[in-house]
Amino acid sequence: MTHKSAITIKDVAQAAGCGVATASRVLNNSGSASADVRERVETAARDLGFSFSAIGRALQSRRSMTIGCLVPSLANPVFAEAVQGVQAELQGSGYQLLISCSNYDEAADDAALEMLLSKDTDALIATMVAPERSAALQLAGRRGIPVALMFHDPMEGFVTSYVDNVEAAREVARQFARLGHRRTGFLALRFSTSDRSRNRYAGFLAECRAGGLPDPALIEIGEAEARQPDRLAVILGQHPGLTAIFASNDFLAIALQNAARLLGWRVPQDMSVAGFDGIEIGRLLEVPLATIETSPEAMGRQAARLLLERLQGGAPVQPPALSFHFRAGATLAPPTPGKGDDGRVAAQPPSAPPAETAQQG
Template sequence: MSRTVTIKDVALRANCGVATVSRVLNDSGSASPAARRRVWDAAKELGFEFSDIGRALQSSTTRTIGCVVPSLANPVFADAVQGLQEKLQQAGYQLLLTCSNYDPDSETAAIRTLLAKQVDGLVLTVCDAGKSEGLRFAGQRGLPCCLMFNQPTKDLAACFVNNFEAARCVAKEFAAAGHRDTGFLALRFGSSDRSRQRFEGFVSGCRDFGMAPPVLLEIDEDGDNLSALLADMLTAHSKLSAIFASNDFLAIAAIRAARQLGRKVPADLSIVGFDGLEIGTMMEPSLATIVTRPKLMGRGAAETVLAVLTGNPPPDPQNKSLSFNFREGGSLAPPRKAEKNDDGKVPASPSSSPTLRKSCDDKTKD
C-alpha cells in the first residue's frame, strides 16, 4: 500500500526546510528563485498535493462558504445557487450547500453543521428571518453572512425582492382585469416569511384598488391535498374568480387542481404566480407571473460576503432590493361577469404568448 507523500518528503527532495516548502506552496513568503524551482519540481515528481485541511490549519480559513436554501426542487433556488457558486469560484472559494426542506428545525441543524465545518461565511434563505434560531447561532460566531430572498434584518444584509410591493402589483393587475373576489394560495407562513410578505402586500393592494379582502389558503410544501382544499375554497366562496399563488410551483399545481375540478383557466378561474419560472411560458395557457432575477440575487449575496472577507466595502447598496416585472400570460383574463364591453361585444381572449410588462415595477402605488 503506497504511503502518502508529506511536506517533509518534498523538503528532503528539494534539499530545503519544511518552512520554505510551505512558503512556496502557499505563496505566503519569500524564497529564492532557485529554491522555488526545486520545491515545485520536487512536489511534481513526488505527486504531492497540499492538503486543504493543512492549508486551513495554517491560515485559519477554509476558503468555503456555507449556503442553506429551502429546496432545489424549485428552480428559483437552483438558479440563485448557480449565481452564488459562479461568483464564489471566481474568487477561489468553494460552496457547501444544504437544504432545509422549509423546516425551521432542519434549518437550524444545517446552519450548525456548516458552522462546525468552519466555513468562512454564510449565505442563507431561512424560513423566517425574524425568528430563525439558526441565524442567532450564526450571529454569535460573527461570520460574514448575507440573506438571500429574505428581506434584511437590523443585523444582516440581504439580496431580495420587495415581496410586499410585487404582490401589490398583482392586485393591481387583477383589478385592471375586473376581478373583485380573489384568493391567495400560500405555503404556510411558518415555513416562508416571503409567502407572508406577499400576502400582506396583496391584502394592501386589494384594499387600495377597491377589491374585497382576499381569501387565504395555506398549504404544506408537498401540497398533496390541494385539489380537495381548492374545492372547499371555491365552494365556500362562490364569487371567487382569481387566485394569486405565492410561487410559480403553487400556481402550476393550482391550474392542474382547477382542471381536475372541471374549472377552466382562465375562463372560470384566473391564476397568477410569483418567480417567473421559464416553464410558465411553455404551458397552455402560459402563466401570468411576477418575474424576479434569482441568479443575480445569488451573485449579489456572494459579493456581499466576499467584500467582508477581503476587507473591502460591501456593494452599494449593501441591501439589494432587486427589480421585478409582471409577465402577462394566458392564465389571467377578465372574470365571466366582466367579459362584455359597453357595446355588448365580447372581447378577444388574452394572448397566450407571455409579455413582460416593465412598467409594473415601481408603479404599484399609483
C-alpha cells in the same frame, strides 16, 4: 497611500473601479473579464504593489476557503438558480461552496447551519424559515462570520439579496383590478413559516384595500393538498365566488390550474391565476402562466458579492431590492359575465393521481 503591507484585494478593486470578485478573477487568471477591466486591475495591482502571492496570503490566512449555503430545496428551480448564481460569482475567488437543504423546517435550518459552522466555513448564505429566531445565525454573528440572506426582505442585523415582495404583490393586485376582478384570493403553502409568503399577502391585501376592493380570501393549504390536485380541488370548490387567485409561487399556481381543471373550471375564462417567481416551466404550459418574474441567479450573485466584500474587510451594506416585472402570460382575463359570484357553483372533483410536488417559494 495605503502602506504596502496593508494592501488588500479590496484596495485593488477600488482603484480599478470594479468589484472584489472581478479583481480576484483577474489576478487569479480565472474566469472572464473584458480586456479593459483586466488592464485596469493589473495596473492597479502593480501601482499598489499587490502581487498574486499577496492575494494568496490574504485569502488563505486562517481561512478554510469554504462558504456555506443553506436553501430550503433544490427541487424548486428558484433556489437551484440562486445557488448557480452564487457558484458563478465565486468562480475564480478561491472559495468552494458547501450546500445544504432543510426542506422548509426551522429545526433543520439550525441543524444545517450548525453543521456548516462545524466545518469552519468562512461565511454563510442562507434562505430560512425564520432567520430572526435562528440560534445558529446568532452564533455566527458572535464568531464574526459574515452572513448574507437570499429572498428575505430586509431585517435588522442581516444583509439580504431580495425582491420587494410587498411591492411585487401590489402589482399583481393592480393587474387583477385593471381587468375588473373584485373577488380575489391568495393561495399560500406553509403561510406561518414563510416570511416571503406573508409579505406577499400583505402587499396584495394592502393594494386591494387601496383600490377599494374587498379583502382577498386567504387560502392556506398543506403539503398533501399541494401535491394532490383532487384534494386541492375540494378546497378550491369551497370558494366558487372567486374570479382571480394569486398563488404565492409558481408551483402552487400550476397546481391551482390542475385543480381548477378537475372542477371543470377554465383558466382564465372562469378563473384567472397569477404566480410568483417566473420559473421557466411556466412559459411552457399549454396556458402560459402570468407571474411576477424575478432573477434568482442575480440574487445569488449579489449575495456572493456581499460576502466577498465582507471577507476582504468591507463593512456590511444593505443593497437595494433587485428588479422584477409582471409577465402577463395567458392565465389572466376579465371575469366572464354570469360567472363568479352568481353563475359558478362548486363541483364534485373526480379522483386524480398525485401531481408534481408544489414547492414553497
